[in-house]
Amino acid sequence: MSIGSNLYLLYVQLIFILLTFMPARLNAQTPELRVNLLGYPAKGPKKALLLDFSVIRNRYVLESLDGRRITLAAVRSGLRPWPPFQQVFTLDFSGVEDTGSYRIVRHDGLLRSNWFRIGVQPPVHEAVVGFMQTQRCGYNPFLDKVCHPYDGRSFYGPMPDSSYVDARGGWHDAGDQLKYLITGSNATARMMMAWEAFPDVFGDEVNAWGRPGRNGLPDILDEARWGLDWIHRLHPAPDQLIHQVADDRDHLGFKLPYNDSSN
Numbered sequence: 001m002s003i004g005s006n007l008y009l010l011y012v013q014l015i016f017i018l019l020t021f022m023p024a025r026l027n028a029q030t031p032e033l034r035v036n037l038l039g040y041p042a043k044g045p046k047k048a049l050l051l052d053f054s055v056i057r058n059r060y061v062l063e064s065l066d067g068r069r070i071t072l073a074a075v076r077s078g079l080r081p082w083p084p085f086q087q088v089f090t091l092d093f094s095g096v097e098d099t100g101s102y103r104i105v106r107h108d109g110l111l112r113s114n115w116f117r118i119g120v121q122p123p124v125h126e127a128v129v130g131f132m133q134t135q136r137c138g139y140n141p142f143l144d145k146v147c148h149p150y151d152g153r154s155f156y157g158p159m160p161d162s163s164y165v166d167a168r169g170g171w172h173d174a175g176d177q178l179k180y181l182i183t184g185s186n187a188t189a190r191m192m193m194a195w196e197a198f199p200d201v202f203g204d205e206v207n208a209w210g211r212p213g214r215n216g217l218p219d220i221l222d223e224a225r226w227g228l229d230w231i232h233r234l235h236p237a238p239d240q241l242i243h244q245v246a247d248d249r250d251h252l253g254f255k256l257p258y259n260d261s262s263n
Ligand SMILES: [Ca+2]
Pocket: 203, 204, 205, 206, 207, 208, 214, 215, 216, 217, 218, 219, 222
């Protein structure tokens, strides 16, 4: 597998994150055209999604910046409905390999996708590493703040409930601020594997704390080590393995990590 196609998988993962947390537009009768805003590799598969409310009655074209137009077929995707949309179609333009800027347009011109590029992709693998930095718990380099310094107290373990264990560090799982050993381990492993596969593409712009300043280590390994150190803390003895830090009380509304009132 080439460097380009593997980096493309990183792009796809980022897009999945973006789409997962992107709320559907509340205007319930407007179809949506969704494309990969990070672009498509020239030789790779290229699909857009059309989210609609009924059977297709319109034609769609792929329009280049210099005015070329290619008619696209909207095909039922087989994907389950994505409320409020009842129908999901795919528009495949994998055969288009000319580098350039494009968008998808409904024939009446009233529905258009964002412009996107084919054959040109930004180095977003660094952005993925940067996202992990923003999720750091303990010392957060993005906010330059310390959060959750008292993690944590144990339950259901070999020691008495409410015993102190050092579970500082790791990453907040998502919009909430729980921390999970399984997802944290998965993220750590993926970063190590990404570096192992492509040791030359990752930069060194931050130190071990994730703050500006080179430390001679690729930033993706700084981030992987942040995860490894936390994983070791969660396995303090042969008969102790902590798999989750925090619980549903962490869903106490929206707040920055250092303002978290759950204990
Ligand atoms: Ca570094």
